[in-house]
Amino acid sequence: MNELWTYLEANWTQIRGWTLTTLWLAAVPVMAGLVLALPCGWLAHRYRWAHGPFVSAMSIVYTVPSLVMFLVLPELLGTKILDPVNVVAALTLYTFALLVRTVADGLASVPAHTLATAAAMGHTARQQLLSVQLPLAVPVIGAGVRVAAVSNASLVSVASVVGTSQLGQLFIAGNNVGSLAPIILGLVFFVTIALAFDLIIVIITRLLTPWHKAVAS
Amino acid sequence: MxxxxxxxxxxxxxxxxxxxxxxxxxxxxxxxxxxxxxxxxxxxxxxxxxxxxxxxxxxxxxxxxxxxxxxxxxxxxxxxxxxxxxxxxxxxxxxxxxxxxxxxxxxxxxxxxxxxxxxxxxxxxxxxxxxxxxxxxxxxxxxxxxxxxxxxxxxxxxxxxxxxxxxxxxxxxxxxxxxxxxxxxxxxxxxxxxxxxxxxxxxxxxxxxxxxxxxxxxxxxxxxxxxxxxxxxxxxxxxDRGYRALSFASTGPLPLAEEPTVRLGDPLSAAREREKDGWILVVGQDDAPLGWLAAGGLTDEQAKGSAGTDLLNLGGTLATKAGTLREALDAALSSPSGRGVIVHEDGRFAGTVTASQVLARIETRATRLREGAIRSATGVCS
Missing domain, CATH: 3.40.50.300 (P-loop containing nucleotide triphosphate hydrolases)
Incomplete structure (x- = not known):
């Protein structure tokens, strides 16, 4: 315990910088991935023929090992290997791959009779989507975003192998000097960040779905 | 349209x-x-x-x-x-x-x-x-x-x-x-x-x-x-469409019989004196009928009490004066005393009718309808 504290104090400036980098590297892709997944998930839901190929393609993207992704993306994007943009792009792609299916499932979870009623009340297709279908899909989409956010937080650490400077460096440092302190410290930081993200998403989901509590109780 | x-x-x-x-x-x-x-x-x-x-x-x-x-x-x-x-x-x-x-x-x-x-x-x-x-x-x-x-x-x-x-x-x-x-x-x-x-x-x-x-x-x-x-x-x-059709036939002026009543809480001795064929109708403070009381079967000992809701038979339905023949017939058929309870629009007790009186009314109406149907049927043929 003491050892951890000493290490933290000695390297505080650096660790603080890494923490901030880790936070945005993990957070930005979740938001970007969700924003991209919403229209594509809708397309996959709306056009049945698109659903199968779309979802399969995304599953394949998701199986590409993250390290490969970090190494290949700079080639494709023309960025430098150390550029944090590579990490953001890779994680955005993962989040997107995961959430397209979640969004499609979420939209499909809305009962057909609820949508039929919305149509019969005089909602246009667009109003149906925005004021009935999407709000009702939030619990399912929220659950998917939680999974994506937590997995993103841990994937960020892998990026340290390619040299992106963030909290993952603690694991490299620990390995290099043969000390457990930085490794344990890194673990604590990543778990805390993952839990904090999870909590924030749960809170946002609750705020967006005051009715869902009523359904559950 | x-x-x-x-x-x-x-x-x-x-x-x-x-x-x-x-x-x-x-x-x-x-x-x-x-x-x-x-x-x-x-x-x-x-x-x-x-x-x-x-x-x-x-x-x-x-x-x-x-x-x-x-x-x-x-x-x-x-x-x-x-x-x-x-x-x-x-x-x-x-x-x-x-x-x-x-x-x-x-x-x-x-x-x-x-x-x-x-x-x-x-x-x-x-x-x-x-x-x-x-x-x-x-x-x-x-x-x-x-x-x-x-x-x-x-x-x-x-x-x-x-x-x-x-x-x-x-x-x-x-x-x-x-x-x-x-x-x-x-x-x-x-x-x-x-x-x-x-x-x-x-x-x-x-x-x-x-x-x-x-x-x-x-x-x-x-x-x-x-x-x-x-x-x-x-x-x-x-x-049972014949019976149900009576839902669309208004009763018209029914020959309402006077009916002795007691109020809820009156002494049972009074109920026993005034009962008709063993039954007496109990009404509330607002004259709304509450139920029938089998006053004829009360012993001297029981008759010392007062008319409470626990003694009431609630089996009878109510029909309104301006209601349908179906309601009136049902009131008569369901009444334990055999006398159907008819009320005013505001729920006050109006009088009673028997099933045979309602049936007589139904017969008169049916005869009129039959004659009408024959006239219209022959009218179609000619």
Whole structure:
């Protein structure tokens, strides 16, 4: 315990910088991935023929090992290997791959009779989507975003192998000097960040779905 | 008026859901579509607001072809109520009711004020305004469904088995309140049900449909009961249609007999002195009948007490003076004393009738109807 504290104090400036980098590297892709997944998930839901190929393609993207992704993306994007943009792009792609299916499932979870009623009340297709279908899909989409956010937080650490400077460096440092302190410290930081993200998403989901509590109780 | 003009709905496999339906649902009245499952009644209903498009034929709203009206616009002008209400689970009661006014571009405040008014119209307390649909009972949800359909004050309402998912007691309440609201608002309503009793109770006109989507008969309820056009309609309308037809016959002036009564709490000795054939009617402070007391069977010991509610026989039904022959006959048949209790409109006791007196009235009426039927039948032949 003491050892951890000493290490933290000695390297505080650096660790603080890494923490901030880790936070945005993990957070930005979740938001970007969700924003991209919403229209594509809708397309996959709306056009049945698109659903199968779309979802399969995304599953394949998701199986590409993250390290490969970090190494290949700079080639494709023309960025430098150390550029944090590579990490953001890779994680955005993962989040997107995961959430397209979640969004499609979420939209499909809305009962057909609820949508039929919305149509019969005089909602246009667009109003149906925005004021009935999407709000009702939030619990399912929220659950998917939680999974994506937590997995993103841990994937960020892998990026340290390619040299992106963030909290993952603690694991490299620990390995290099043969000390457990930085490794344990890194673990604590990543778990805390993952839990904090999870909590924030749960809170946002609750705020967006005051009715869902009523359904559950 | 809603006019179905030779409307057919067929499917690619060749089956017909609705086959050449022509009927006029009159303005300001309730037209009920009734029939067994698969008779196309719901399909017909949904062709009015273009949730389903007819294969051929036209549906006209006050002379205007619905096919020429943009669906969303058409639907905002037509109230729609379905089984289990179909409320939006993510919206509060108030926001559910405000749905169509908001779609029509009213301000949020105006729409909510209107919704609060409607909550009252359908008999729900304002305390429910902020609840979500799952927090309501089935009956309350159904009321919200009706309020939502009425929110933009549409001249036309479509109702698809709106009361079939609630228990019989609640259903009867909802039906009665629906009739009260309709008496006030006079909407042009098409109402779908599979329940012939509900059809007869609510319908100004009833369309009986048969499997295959053809119209078997379109008549006012009394005519449907007294003159079913064919075997199918007769069978569908049911066995006790002769008795049920009495629901549409007003009693006229009944020969009311005077009846000795005691008030609740009076000494039982008084009840025993005044009983007639062993029974005496007990009334409340407001003269409303409460039940029959078997005063003839009281022992001297028992007669020292007073007339309490625990001693009352509640088996008898009540009929109003301006009610129907069915109510009057039922009151007489169900009364433990054999004397049917008739009350004024305000619930005060008016007098009693016996079953034979009501039957005599029924006989007189039937004779008159028979003579009328013979005249019209010979009129058709000549």
């Amino acid at each position: 809603i006019r179905f003009d030779s409307v057919t709905k067929g499917y690619p496999d060749g089956t017909l859901a609705v086959d050449n339906l022509s009927l006029d649902a009159p303005s300001g009245q309730i037209s009920v579509l009734v029939g067994p499952s698969g008779c196309g009644k719901t399909t017909s209903l949904r062709m009015v607001n273009r949730m389903i498009e007819p294969t051929s034929g036209r549906v006209l709203l006050d002379g205007r072809d619905t096919a020429s009206i943009e669906p969303a616009e058409l639907r905002r002008g037509i109230g729609y109520v379905i089984q289990q209400a179909g409320l939006f689970p993510h919206k509060t009661v108030l926001d559910n009711i405000a749905t169509v006014p908001l779609l029509l571009g009213r301000s949020k405040r105006e729409a909510r004020n209107r919704a609060a008014e409607l909550l009252e119209l359908v008999g729900l307390p304002q305390t429910l305004a902020g609840r979500y649909p799952v927090q309501l009972s089935g009956g309350q949800q159904q009321r919200v469904g009706v309020a939502r359909a009425l929110a933009a004050d549409p001249p036309v309402m479509l109702m698809d088995e709106p009361f079939s998912a609630v228990d019989p007691v609640v259903r009867e309440q909802l039906q009665n309140e629906f009739l009260r609201i309709q008496a006030e608002l006079s909407k042009t309503i098409i109402f779908v049900t599979h329940d012939i009793d509900e059809a007869i109770k609510l319908g100004d006109k009833i369309a009986v449909m048969r499997v295959g989507g053809t119209l078997a008969q379109f008549s006012p309820p009394a005519e449907l009961l007294s003159r079913p056009r064919d075997e199918f309609v007769a069978g569908f309308v049911g066995r």
